[in-house]
Amino acid sequence: MEVLAHDIVIVGAGIAGLRAAIAAAETNKKIDVAVISKVYSVRSHSVCAQGGTAAVMREGDSHDLHAWDTVKGADFLSDQDVVEFFVERSPKELVTLEHWGCPWSRTPEGKMDQRPFGGHSFPRACFAADMTGLVEMHTLHGRAIVQKNITFYDEWFITSIIIEDNVVKGLTAIDLKTGEMHAFRGKAIIMATGGYARIYEFTTFSHTSTGDGMTIVYRAGVPLKDMEFVQFHPTGLVPPGILITGGARGEGGYLINAEGKRFMKHYAPEKMELAPRDIVARAETTELQGGRGLEGPYGPYIGLDLRHLGEDKINERLPLIRDVAIKLGGVDPVDEPIPIKPAAHYSMGGIHANVKTETSASGLYATGECACLSAHGANRLGTNSTAGCLVFGTVAGEEAAKHALSSTFRELSKDAIMAEESRVFDGILGSEGDERVPVIRDEMRRLMKEKAWVYRTGDELESALKEIRGLKKRFRNVRVEDKGRSFNTGLVEALQLDFTLDLAEVTVTCALDRTESRGAHSRLDHTKRDDENWLKHILAYYSKNGPRLEYIPVTVTKWPPTKRAY
Numbered sequence: 230m231e232v233l234a235h236d237i238v239i240v241g242a243g244i245a246g247l248r249a250a251i252a253a254a255e256t257n258k259k260i261d262v263a264v265i266s267k268v269y270s271v272r273s274h275s276v277c278a279q280g281g282t283a284a285v286m287r288e289g290d291s292h293d294l295h296a297w298d299t300v301k302g303a304d305f306l307s308d309q310d311v312v313e314f315f316v317e318r319s320p321k322e323l324v325t326l327e328h329w330g331c332p333w334s335r336t337p338e339g340k341m342d343q344r345p346f347g348g349h350s351f352p353r354a355c356f357a358a359d360m361t362g363l364v365e366m367h368t369l370h371g372r373a374i375v376q377k378n379i380t381f382y383d384e385w386f387i388t389s390i391i392i393e394d395n396v397v398k399g400l401t402a403i404d405l406k407t408g409e410m411h412a413f414r415g416k417a418i419i420m421a422t423g424g425y426a427r428i429y430e431f432t433t434f435s436h437t438s439t440g441d442g443m444t445i446v447y448r449a450g451v452p453l454k455d456m457e458f459v460q461f462h463p464t465g466l467v468p469p470g471i472l473i474t475g476g477a478r479g480e481g482g483y484l485i486n487a488e489g490k491r492f493m494k495h496y497a498p499e500k501m502e503l504a505p506r507d508i509v510a511r512a513e514t515t516e517l518q519g520g521r522g523l524e525g526p527y528g529p530y531i532g533l534d535l536r537h538l539g540e541d542k543i544n545e546r547l548p549l550i551r552d553v554a555i556k557l558g559g560v561d562p563v564d565e566p567i568p569i570k571p572a573a574h575y576s577m578g579g580i581h582a583n584v585k586t587e588t589s590a591s592g593l594y595a596t597g598e599c600a601c602l603s604a605h606g607a608n609r610l611g612t613n614s615t616a617g618c619l620v621f622g623t624v625a626g627e628e629a630a631k632h633a634l635s636s637t638f639r640e641l642s643k644d645a646i647m648a649e650e651s652r653v654f655d656g657i658l659g660s661e662g663d664e665r666v667p668v669i670r671d672e673m674r675r676l677m678k679e680k681a682w683v684y685r686t687g688d689e690l691e692s693a694l695k696e697i698r699g700l701k702k703r704f705r706n707v708r709v710e711d712k713g714r715s716f717n718t719g720l721v722e723a724l725q726l727d728f729t730l731d732l733a734e735v736t737v738t739c740a741l742d743r744t745e746s747r748g749a750h751s752r753l754d755h756t757k758r759d760d761e762n763w764l765k766h767i768l769a770y771y772s773k774n775g776p777r778l779e780y781i782p783v784t785v786t787k788w789p790p791t792k793r794a795y
């Protein structure tokens with residue numbers, strides 16, 4: 230096994246990872262940065278971001294207003310110091326991308342245009358038609374690849390991290406082309422491995438979004454935070470689950486039930502379709518459960534009606550949406566409502582980190598969707614994620630650079646590396662058991678959809694937890710058919726399933742523990758928000774017998790919790 234060394238090792242090449250790499254590399258040209266990604270960088274899920282990126286750019290808007298919208302949207306579980314930092318830094322990030330050549334949609338005078346978005350009380354989503362993530366990623370990638378001090382390891386899969394005495398030392402990764410495992414030493418390591426909504430059956434997420442980085446650090450002793458909060462996006466296309474951007478409602482789209490009625494007037498009379506996602510997803514679920522869904526070959530659905538926008542506006546502002554609706558939903562939105570329903574979309578929870586992206590292990594940073602800095606609380610507002618990836622990607626890069634400049638490489642223990650090689654190649658690849666990865670994976674995704682979805686109950690969560698633990702046992706007996714080394718996608722799928730099973734267990738354990746309803750976590754047996762007992766974050770620590778939970782307070786600066794109505 231070869232041991233490679235870079236001052237800073239970044240895992241993940243989405244918006245957060247690339248932004249961190251540029252920030253670190255530009256801080257000091259002598260810093261040697263590695264970016265590892267299991268897929269070619271511009272295939273990271275970030276390219277799928279559609280609707281926009283939030284920032285205060287105009288008169289009439291303000292940092293306080295953006296912060297307030299975010300805190301209220303988050304059902305008061307955000308740490309408000311983090312939110313204030315985030316909204317202040319976001320405009321600068323967008324202007325930086327503008328200077329790097331990002332092709333934004335523009336107003337007739339040539340300024341960066343902004344569109345309305347759910348939960349925001351000012352049109353503050355900067356966008357590029359409905360392909361915002363794609364253009365941001367290409368802008369960042371173009372900037373990153375010209376830096377001489379960044380080395381890309383595309384199609385390398387990390388399997389473990391080495392933390393000893395609470396100091397991060399390195400990690401192990403498989404070069405997927407050769408199938409060989411290598412070790413990396415790093416003075417600082419940044420996790421930017423994205424979300425894990427692939428624990429669900431009906432999701433907007435890429436197949437690669439399996440939360441590997443979260444499980445890897447969790448198993449190494451770093452806690453995960455607020456994992457009960459999974460966001461369900463109101464407009465997942467039926468049948469594939471592909472996202473129809475919130476920008477479609479931002480441009481004026483309606484949601485209608487089988488009676489052709491705009492039912493949101495009963496749930497959020499003021500904001501209607503532009504209420505935050507948790508509220509709209511619950512409204513849709515209530516309509517569907519009440520028998521008011523439209524009937525289709527894949528079961529009842531809600532209609533997203535764009536017809537009144539007209540063909541020209543749809544083509545200019547939502548060209549991708551029209552294409553996807555025609556090709557994968559079988560309808561042209563110019564003529565018919567698009568069939569949609571709630572889909573698992575985002576993880577508010579993740580690796581516990583502070584506003585500097587520092588984790589509990591020295592030298593280990595977490596940023597982007599895999600991290601929980603507590604900006605998004607119990608429910609993230611649309612367009613705040615890509616903004617957060619830019620702001621806290623930069624912070625992670627700068628902080629890791631500072632750390633790397635003042636520390637030295639550490640020796641990696643041979644035993645730890647050999648144990649990991651044996652776990653992966655003898656334990657998982659070498660197993661001759663009779664269980665199959667797709668079977669266990671489908672069961673996990675089905676049960677998460679049935680028992681830990683938009684509405685939850687204690688009984689169903691208990692039963693989900695039992696089933697997940699059963700699946701974890703069965704996983705030990707899994708067999709990967711392909712025993713080869715080069716591009717062994719069967720082995721990668723098995724490793725990813727192993728990671729997601731832990732995340733499903735943590736999600737359900739925390740959801741069971743939180744006996745209140747807040748943001749995206751809605752308990753039918755505890756329907757009220759309970760600030761007296763639950764204005765706190767749940768930390769989940771790994772233990773052999775399942776997650777061990779601890780609690781930390783929420784930071785309130787200017788906005789004490791009040792009633793949340795739209």
Ligand SMILES: Cc1cc2nc3c(=O)[nH]c(=O)nc-3n(C[C@H](O)[C@H](O)[C@H](O)COP(=O)(O)OP(=O)(O)OC[C@H]3O[C@@H](n4cnc5c(N)ncnc54)[C@H](O)[C@@H]3O)c2cc1C
Binds near residue numbers: 275386387615
């Ligand atoms: C369809 C869709 C549309 C969205 N639209 C918007 C929007 O309009 N506005 C908004 O603000 N947010 C949006 N979001 C959310 C936002 O896009 C994501 O939260 C954000 O892009 C995540 O970026 P990231 O850099 O954290 O991770 P990702 O872009 O998910 O990248 C993760 C990286 O980690 C790497 N990785 C993971 N595991 C491993 C491993 N084991 N070994 C090596 N590498 C690994 C991957 O290869 C990848 O490079 C959308 C999300 C989706 C799914």
